[in-house]
Amino acid sequence: MTPTAATPDAATAIDVSGLTRRYGAITAVDGLSFTVPRGQVVTVLGPNGAGKTTTLETLEGFAAPDAGSVRVLGLDPWRQSGALRPKIGVMLQAGGAHLSARAGEALSLVARCSANPLDTGWLLEVLGLGEVVGVPVRRLSGGQVQRLSLAMALVGRPELLILDEPTAGMDPQVRHLVWDLIRAARRDGMTVLLTTHLLDEAELLSDRILIIDHGRLLADGSPAELVAGSAPELTFAARPGLDLIELAGLLPADVTTAEPSPGHYRLTGQGISPDVLATVTAFCARNGVMPQRMHTGARSLDEVYLQLTGSQVRS
Amino acid sequence: MTQPAPTFPDGIFRPDPRPASAARMVLAAASTELRIQLRNGEQLLLAVVIPLGVLLGLTLTTVIDLDEPRIDTVTPGVLTLAVLSSAFTAQAIATGFDRRYGVLKRLAATGMSRSLLIAGKCGSVLAVACGQVLLIGVVAAILGWHPAGSWPFAIPLLLLGVIAMVGLALLIGGTLRAEAVLALANLIWLVLVGIGGVIVPLSSAPGWLRTVGGLTPVGALSDGLHAALNSDVVPSARVWLVLIVWTLAAWAATVRWFKWQ
Numbered sequence: 001m002t003p004t005a006a007t008p009d010a011a012t013a014i015d016v017s018g019l020t021r022r023y024g025a026i027t028a029v030d031g032l033s034f035t036v037p038r039g040q041v042v043t044v045l046g047p048n049g050a051g052k053t054t055t056l057e058t059l060e061g062f063a064a065p066d067a068g069s070v071r072v073l074g075l076d077p078w079r080q081s082g083a084l085r086p087k088i089g090v091m092l093q094a095g096g097a098h099l100s101a102r103a104g105e106a107l108s109l110v111a112r113c114s115a116n117p118l119d120t121g122w123l124l125e126v127l128g129l130g131e132v133v134g135v136p137v138r139r140l141s142g143g144q145v146q147r148l149s150l151a152m153a154l155v156g157r158p159e160l161l162i163l164d165e166p167t168a169g170m171d172p173q174v175r176h177l178v179w180d181l182i183r184a185a186r187r188d189g190m191t192v193l194l195t196t197h198l199l200d201e202a203e204l205l206s207d208r209i210l211i212i213d214h215g216r217l218l219a220d221g222s223p224a225e226l227v228a229g230s231a232p233e234l235t236f237a238a239r240p241g242l243d244l245i246e247l248a249g250l251l252p253a254d255v256t257t258a259e260p261s262p263g264h265y266r267l268t269g270q271g272i273s274p275d276v277l278a279t280v281t282a283f284c285a286r287n288g289v290m291p292q293r294m295h296t297g298a299r300s301l302d303e304v305y306l307q308l309t310g311s312q313v314r315s
Numbered sequence: 316m317t318q319p320a321p322t323f324p325d326g327i328f329r330p331d332p333r334p335a336s337a338a339r340m341v342l343a344a345a346s347t348e349l350r351i352q353l354r355n356g357e358q359l360l361l362a363v364v365i366p367l368g369v370l371l372g373l374t375l376t377t378v379i380d381l382d383e384p385r386i387d388t389v390t391p392g393v394l395t396l397a398v399l400s401s402a403f404t405a406q407a408i409a410t411g412f413d414r415r416y417g418v419l420k421r422l423a424a425t426g427m428s429r430s431l432l433i434a435g436k437c438g439s440v441l442a443v444a445c446g447q448v449l450l451i452g453v454v455a456a457i458l459g460w461h462p463a464g465s466w467p468f469a470i471p472l473l474l475l476g477v478i479a480m481v482g483l484a485l486l487i488g489g490t491l492r493a494e495a496v497l498a499l500a501n502l503i504w505l506v507l508v509g510i511g512g513v514i515v516p517l518s519s520a521p522g523w524l525r526t527v528g529g530l531t532p533v534g535a536l537s538d539g540l541h542a543a544l545n546s547d548v549v550p551s552a553r554v555w556l557v558l559i560v561w562t563l564a565a566w567a568a569t570v571r572w573f574k575w576q
Contacts, residue, residue, distance in 0.1 A: 060424060062575070086426035087333035098413065112343035113425040115333035126322060152421065159330040177322070183324035190330055197398025308395045 013038045013160050014059060018068030021054050021215075028054040030215035031068065038159075040207040041182060041192040045199070049310050051215035052195040053093060056164055059193070060090050073159060078202075086114070089158030091149050091166055096138040103144070104133035105185050107151050114156035123151045128174065142169040150178065154185070161185060163194040167201060172231040179205055189217040199301050209301075211308050218308045227298045234276065236291040238284060272296065334426050338350075344427065345449040348409070349442050356521035358405050358413025363448060367454060374458050379515065390455045390462075392513045397532050398473060399511070402440050402480035404504045408434070410488025411496030419575045429573065437481055444477050449501070468471040468543040468550055476536040476557045482565030483532070489573035512537035529553065532561040 014036035015130040021029040028209035029145055036042045044052050056229055057063040059072050075084040094295055104229050107124060113118035124130055127147040132140060140148065146169055153161055166182075167175045196202055203223045211219040211226075212275035219226055240262035248257045252271035261266050267276065277296065284291045335343070352358050354488050372377060373389040378557045413419050422432055452460075462469070487503075508514070510524060511533030517525045518541065528534035535557035539550035 062420065062423075081423075082426070082428055085424060087332040088424075090424040092417055092421060092424065094417045096349075096417035096424070098351060098418045099416055100355060101347065105347060105350065109347045110342055110421070110425050113335050113340050113422075115335050115425055116331050118327075152425075154328070154423065157329070157331040159332055181323060185328045188326055188328035188330075190328055 011038055012036070012071075013040075013073060014193060015071040016055070016059075016068070017070075019055065019058060019065050019070055020067035021051075021058060021063060022040055028080060028215055029058070032212065032215060032217055033068075034210055034217060034220060036191060036193055038191050039186065039189060041194070041205050042208045042210065043202040043206040044193070044195045044212060044304060045197075045202050046208045046212040050213045050309075052212065053164055054215075055212070056162055056195065058195070060088065061085065086156065087155035087158055088160045089159065090164055091153040091157060091163040092163075093164040093168075096152070097145070097148055099136065101131055101137055101140040102134050103140060103148055106137055106148060107155060109235060110152045111155045112243045114168075116157060117155045118157060120151075120155060123155060127151055130178070131157060139264050143174055144173060145283050146170055147174065147178075150181075154181075154201060160192065161190055161192045161194075163192065165197070167193055167196065175201070199305055203301050211305060213309045215282075219304070226304050227301055231268050232272040232296065232298060234272050234280065234294070235265065236280070236294040237264050238291050240288045242284075242287060242289070247280070247283050250283060253275055326523060338429055340427050340431050341434045343374070344422065344432060345438030348436060348439040352405070352409070352433060352439065352443060358401075358409075360403055362397065362401040362443060363450065365400065366393050366447065369393050369396060370418055370454060370458075373391060373514070381515065382519070383508050384461075385460065386458045386460045387457055387462075387545055388516060388535060390451070390460050391544050392516065392537050393455075394448060394469075394473065394540055395476070395511065395533055395537040396479060396508065396513045397451060398444055398476050398536065399504060399507060399513070401443045401447060402477045403484045406436065406440055406481055406484035406490040407496055407500040410485055411491065411493040411500075414489065414574065414576055416492040418496045423575055429575075433485065433569075433573075435479070437487070440477060440481050441474075444473065448473065450556045458485060464547040465543050465549060469540055472536060472543060472550060472554070472558070475555075476532065479532045479558055479562040479565060480502045482562055483571055485569045485573060489569060507531055507533040510534065512541075514539050530557055532558060533559075 012035050017033050018030050019032045020027065040088065043307055046052050054063065058065055058070050059077055061077035061084060064078045072084055077084050083262050104124065107120045111120050124133055127150065129147055131146060132144060137145065137159060148216035151168055153163060157203065167178050185192055206223060208222055209226055210217060244257045244259060254271045255276060257267050347448050370389060370393045374386045419432065487499055497542040512528055513533065517528050517534055517538055520528065529538055535554045539554035541547055542550040
């Protein structure tokens with residue numbers, strides 16, 4: 001039986017179909033469609049201005065779609081925000097805590113909006129905010145404000161977490177803690193939708209990655225699916241100007257050699273094999289150079305991303 | 316060998332989203348806002364120090380010519396000033412900056428509806444106003460204040476005044492940019508102190524000022540309080556009408572135009 005709008009699909013947390021959102025002449029989101037199954041961690045990747053935050057705002061009921069439909073936990077976020085919002089935990093890009101409130105007070109206020117909140121003392125402690133419970137929000141560091149904001153998203157035990165750049169401004173240790181936290185949330189049955197600029201973060205955490213740009217969906221798949229389907233490659237670094245014509249002569253015909261930037265070498269082709277690896281190291285040995293950071297495998301998510309979204313810098 | 320306890324024990328994040336009751340949410344919003352306001356030096360200056368300063372200054376010095384006993388003439392205006400400062404100026408500025416920093420959006424994301432949020436703000440303003448009236452009343456009593464026979468009318472008048480001024484505060488704070496709110500709320504405070512019968516009762520002001528000032532919510536409130544606290548007559552219908560019209564207009568506009576961010 002196909003689910004209808006009236007009987008929401010219990011297995012789908014988010015269902016976006018043909019979503020369009022304009023700001024004056026600018027189309028921020030342009031016919032975007034995707035679904036997020038319950039219990040998964042899905043990451044939205046895209047350059048600045050790709051439409052990520054606008055998409056999240058329509059899911060949270062802060063913006064109405066100009067076209068298309070959005071269902072979150074079976075509800076219309078714009079018309080049924082009152083029923084939806086208690087079920088979702090939202091981390092806003094701009095913290096949202098009162099600057100004069102103390103960190104503990106700010107979290108307590110959000111916790112008191114829930115009938116069965118997490119223990120705020122534990123949550124602050126575990127996020128490394130135990131020492132700053134009594135410190136006004138305006139005196140917290142950027143990373144501390146981010147953690148407080150994450151705590152606010154979690155404290156009401158939501159079914160769905162929507163996190164806008166959760167690890168922005170966090171140092172590496174804290175970022176790992178947040179990754180552990182997101183994994184624990186997934187383990188315990190929460191659905192998580194997050195945005196990030198960090199490709200390694202997306203790759204490590206996500207069941208699925210959506211790459212969007214100019215408000216359109218460019219790719220949708222698991223990290224493995226996104227990098228699959230490309231020719232294997234071998235990359236290494238060495239002194240610039242190695243004789244690639246000589247090297248190419250030693251390799252199978254379908255392997256192409258290139259030096260995309262001085263000192264960085266890339267070999268691509270289905271013929272990449274252990275023999276090719278041995279040939280390359282022997283070639284390096286004859287030339288008296290030590291190959292550094294040798295890597296074989298498919299192209300990285302990084303390359304997929306840059307290929308899809310272009311490599312020019314956006315403001 | 317014992318393992319260290321895991322940072323995130325199994326099941327700790329099992330979903331169980333249940334909103335608190337509306338009453339608890341309003342109480343949470345009101346009490347948090349109240350605590351923040353009470354810690355804020357500028358707000359305390361505006362809400363308590365300036366009105367008490369005016370009360371003491373006008374009563375103990377005779378620079379400005381006022382009817383005797385001076386304390387009876389001064390107290391209704393000081394009560395009006397206190398309400399204007401906390402319910403209007405302070406609340407407008409607080410709301411403007413709450414929007415700027417995403418505080419209201421954050422609460423909305425938690426499931427607090429606009430009406431609960433506004434109820435919370437009204438709750439905190441009313442609590443502050445009660446404290447102000449009590450404090451000013453006690454200090455005035457020490458200075459020899461004797462409210463007259465129709466003083467019970469002061470209670471609904473003050474309540475109506477607070478509600479009208481919170482409505483105006485939310486209208487300005489909920490629609491303009493934070494900097495514009497800051498400038499405008501202070502400017503309006505200054506103008507209304509000037510023409511609203513706060514320092515010198517409107518009854519002893521020139522005719523045009525009496526008319527114009529009497530049509531402002533501050534003028535109507537100070538007029539009404541003078542009548543209730545200094546005589547045995549019921550505050551005039553004009554006073555009630557002006558306050559009710561301002562209340563309805565401000566709240567209708569707030570409901571229509573208030574923006575979360």
